[in-house]
Amino acid sequence: MRFTKAGTFATLALFIFLTQCGRPNPGTGPISIGFGGPLTGKQANYGTMCYRGAELRLGEINANAQANGGRQYQLVRGDDQATPSQAVVVAQEFAANAQIPMVLGHFNSSCSLAAQKIYEAAGLPNLSYGSTNDDVGKGSPLTFRTPYKNSLQGKTLANYAVAHNLKRIAILAENEDYGRGLADVFKKSAGELNLTIVTEKSYNSDTTDYRPLLLGISKEKPDAILLAGFYPQLQVAAVQARAMKINAVFLAGDGVGSSLDYIKNAGTAAEGTVATGPFLIENERPLIEGFKRKFKEKYGEEPDSWAVYAYDAAGLAYTVISKVGTDRAAIHKALSDFNSKDKAFAGLVGPIWFDNDGDAVNEDVSLAIVRNGRYVVIPVR
Helix, strand or coil: CCCCCCHHHHHHHHHHHHHCCCCCCCCCCCCEEEEECCCCCCCHHHHHHHHHHHHHHHHHHHHHHHCCCCCEEEEEECCCCCCCHHHHHHHHHHHCCCCCCECCCCCCHHHHHHHHHHHHHHHCEEECCCCCCCCHHCCCCCCEEECCHHHHHHHHHHHHHHHCCCCEEEEEEEHHHHHHHHHHHHHHHHHHHEEEEEEEEEECCCCCCCHHHHHHHHHHCCCEEEEECCHHHHHHHHHHHHHHCCCCCCEEEEHHHHCCHHHHHHHHCCCCEEEECCCCCCCCCCHHHHHHHHHHHCCHHHHHEEEEEHHHHHHHHHHHHHHCCCCCCHHHHHHHHHCHHHHHHEEEEEEECECCCCEEECCCCCEEEEECCCEEEEECE
């Protein structure tokens, strides 16, 4: 095989480029942080909000780079489309990229569960800003998360039902890890509180006609219906239920309560919905008001609750990396060191620290009801 001189230099240059791609950042260029979430598809609004929250925080850090060691930070987008199979693809790409020392993601519990073993094999710490299924934290020692677990919001919704004499409960749950997880923990709490689950129906993410399921629910005459899933599907179910004259109270988890779009798209059908959230954007706190103002100035719309969690996750990632550098093992240890309230990271949502499973130790659940087209925060009983 013969080579020209130009061809030899080109081959050598390509070899050098490929070998350099696998090496860690030498400490002069921008630091890349992976962002895994649903950036296209039916749940793209969640992913877009979260990406913007994280982007806003890193933008603030970059604007003050001189005081932060001079390094810039950037997000590397990984669109998992809210599907476990695509989350695996994203995780493989992040894991193979030595320039990425840490991942923010994923949003969906099913995506976090599918991706975490790949991250674990690569020693890549991952911090979820949205997954609430109880099994996520237990799935891998390298997985951390900032929101609470489904078991807390399931208990809160069951307590609300008891306090308001809603004794007969139907369940409409999405057939994936988040929906099933929320339904399971609600049923456990309902059993302890002597509530009756009159029927349970499940649907897939591509369901558009809920009327056959709702017909079966209406025959049981429930006092309330637990909506265990995400708002893009459940806003349709809510409209169809009210059109069928089903007047049961809607109880919902953070897949609904975290988004203002549920109210906007469901319209009057959303009125009276009672929803939990790991944090509700309607909470009136000075720091949150400042965040909301900056977010709207930059993006032209109000943030949702998950944007706040992603903002905090990005801030925590910066805090850790600026302290220990870009070694993945060192980052993992540094995250694990946020293990008590006195060592907590000061987030907008409050202090963030982790238990032995990487779960946020957070009992400060929020509860709200839809009144006149807005979420109104109500006391948790």
